[in-house]
Amino acid sequence: xxxxxxxxxxxxxxxxxxxxxxxxxxxxxxxxxxxxxxxxxxxxxxxxxxxxxxxxxxxxxxxxxxxxxxxxxxxxxxxxxxxxxxxxxxxxxxxxxxxxxxxxxxxxxxxxxxxxxxxxxxxxxxxxxxxxxxxxxxxxxxxxxxxxxxxxxxxxxxxxxxxxxxxxxxxxxxxxxxxxxxxxxxxxxxxxxxxxxxxxxxxxxxxxxxxxxxxxxxxxxxxxxxxxxxxxxxxxxxxxxxxxxxxxxxxxxxxxxxxxxxxxxxxxxxxxxxxxxxxxxxxxxxxxxxxxxxxxxxxxxxxxxxxxxxxxxxxxxxxxxx
Numbered sequence: 001x002x003x004x005x006x007x008x009x010x011x012x013x014x015x016x017x018x019x020x021x022x023x024x025x026x027x028x029x030x031x032x033x034x035x036x037x038x039x040x041x042x043x044x045x046x047x048x049x050x051x052x053x054x055x056x057x058x059x060x061x062x063x064x065x066x067x068x069x070x071x072x073x074x075x076x077x078x079x080x081x082x083x084x085x086x087x088x089x090x091x092x093x094x095x096x097x098x099x100x101x102x103x104x105x106x107x108x109x110x111x112x113x114x115x116x117x118x119x120x121x122x123x124x125x126x127x128x129x130x131x132x133x134x135x136x137x138x139x140x141x142x143x144x145x146x147x148x149x150x151x152x153x154x155x156x157x158x159x160x161x162x163x164x165x166x167x168x169x170x171x172x173x174x175x176x177x178x179x180x181x182x183x184x185x186x187x188x189x190x191x192x193x194x195x196x197x198x199x200x201x202x203x204x205x206x207x208x209x210x211x212x213x214x215x216x217x218x219x220x221x222x223x224x225x226x227x228x229x230x231x232x233x234x235x236x237x238x239x240x241x242x243x244x245x246x247x248x249x250x251x252x253x254x255x256x257x258x259x260x261x262x263x264x265x266x267x268x269x270x271x272x273x274x275x276x277x278x279x280x281x282x283x284x285x286x287x288x289x290x291x292x293x294x295x296x297x298x299x300x301x302x303x304x305x306x307x308x309x310x311x312x313x314x315x316x317x318x319x320x321x322x
Contacts, residue, residue, distance in 0.1 A: 005089075007097070008066040010070060011127075014138075015262035015263060015266035017057075017061060018061045020057060026271045030278060032274070035052060039068075041075075045084065070100075073108070100122075121276050121283055123266075123270060127139040127140055128171055128176065130173060131284075135286070138266045146256055147185075150247070155186070164242060166247070168249065170253050170254075171223065172222065175190075175194055190219050190316060191221060
């Protein structure tokens with residue numbers, strides 16, 4: 001293992017820079033030349049790679065986003081594109097790849113490896129915390145703290161003016177973010193894609209309990225439908241007369257300086273990734289029961305991890321009783 005390329009792919013997540021820093025310095029310690037691909041897989045397609053030194057990754061551990069830039073690359077789904085990239089990697093004698101991203105990024109990476117590419121290691125980075133095989137993904141803790149800070153501020157207004165607020169958080173397919181910030185923020189109701197509730201049933205609950213409160217908070221996962229909470233609030237008002245003010249947190253959850261947990265997890269995962277690349281294995285780095293380990297990449301059919309602890313949704317129903 002003499003030369004490797006690091007790239008970040010998909011959506012950005014706080015802690016990516018900490019992972020880049022750790023992997024670069026671990027690789028250099030093991031006499032591996034490190035390069036970074038700019039703008040994810042596009043960097044491989046366009047052959048836009050830069051050498052990375054210790055100096056290049058200095059003073060980045062506290063920064064959000066990713067110094068290598070990132071994005072989605074639909075072109076990488078085409079085998080002809082992957083063949084082009086594989087030829088580029090062979091031309092420059094690249095012995096391994098390190099991918100920071102989510103399930104879509106890992107799907108492309110495993111295809112490249114299975115078709116004759118070099119060993120590839122993935123580090124799970126997504127604020128949704130929804131990658132099968134790992135209990136934790138980089139960026140999740142920062143995102144939930146950002147969302148919680150917003151909810152705390154909104155709650156001040158809600159109870160000062162006797163208003164009801166609906167807070168929409170990210171969570172494309174999974175409700176981990178909504179559940180954690182909902183519980184921590186004292187939300188009266190938490191809506192996740194895994195446990196849908198019909199509008200009639202929700203309105204019945206609201207009519208029985210919400211009207212007796214001076215103000216309330218409802219946390220809703222976007223569930224692959226950004227801004228759908230606006231329509232939900234309209235339906236609730238039509239059916240119950242209760243007026244919910246909608247706050248969509250959106251991409252504010254992706255940014256910001258990573259928390260201690262995300263910096264530590266990213267550093268440990270980045271260092272572990274180099275350890276696995278030195279063994280010339282293709283694996284995903286994961287956190288399981290507090291341990292940083294290497295596991296197989298999730299299959300495309302089972303790539304998304306879903307929130308499945310319905311009992312947690314009942315906690316606030318008890319704690320927020322009038």
